[in-house]
Amino acid sequence: MSSVELILGGLVVLVVVAFVYGVGIYNRLVLKRQSAKEGWSGIDVQLKRRSNLIPNLVETVKGYADHEKKLFAEVTELRAKTAAAEENPARRQELEGQLSNALMRIFAVSEDYPELQADKTFRELQVSLGELENQIQMARRYYNGTVRDLNVAVKSFPSNIVAGMFGFAEQEYYEVEHAIDRQVTEVKFS
Known part of the structure; x- marks a missing residue:
């Protein structure tokens, strides 16, 4: 074998190895993107379940707190x-964050009506809504974990090269702000 044939053979092997490695990176990116889509689907299912309970909640509270019409209209609109x-x-x-805050206000209003509490x-x-909020939180954690994995792969070398070539992009985390989470509890000692 001549040195030219040896060099060409080495280049062919190098190209094949690089191609196989690139295919592996591409497949991992596809898996991570699909996991993120699956995670979003899980959040979506829980949010729809919560949304389906809202009309029943509004109607139940309406019977006791009829003068809270503005709040009920806001919840229905959201x-x-x-x-x-x-x-x-x-x-x-x-919008889900705003809806969660409106639901918290409904529960706060309900405290003024002992008959409603009973x-x-x-x-x-x-x-049911409390359980759904826990399930939404778990689904959100799963989704955000899959998005983190995808975003790391999209930004890391050498997978960022493959991601750029095939249009893989970073995704946004799902974060819902609740007004209650921003409140600072004040502790006073007498």
Whole structure:
């Protein structure tokens, strides 16, 4: 074998190894993107379940707190807007945060009505919404973990080269701000 044939053979082997390595990176990026989509789907399912409970909650509370019409209208409007923003994750998470805050206000209003607090349907809805909030939080954690993995792969060398060639992009985390989370608890000692 001549030295030219040896060099060409080495280059062919190097190209094949680089190609196989690139295919492996591409497949990992596809897996991470699909995991992120699956995570978003999990959040979406839980948010839809919560959205389906809202009309029952509003109707139950309406019977006791009829003068809170503005709050009920706001909750109903936000529920409709979240459904319309289904394809826009950034807008959806903003609206879901507003909806969560409105629901917290409904529960705060309900404290002024002992008869409502004693209502079996209201208590069941309150428990169901509490469980759904926990499931939403778990789905959000899973989604954000998959997005983190995807974003690291998209930004890391050498997978960033493959990601750029095939249009893989960073995704946004799903973060819902609750007004209650921003409140600082004040502790006073007498």
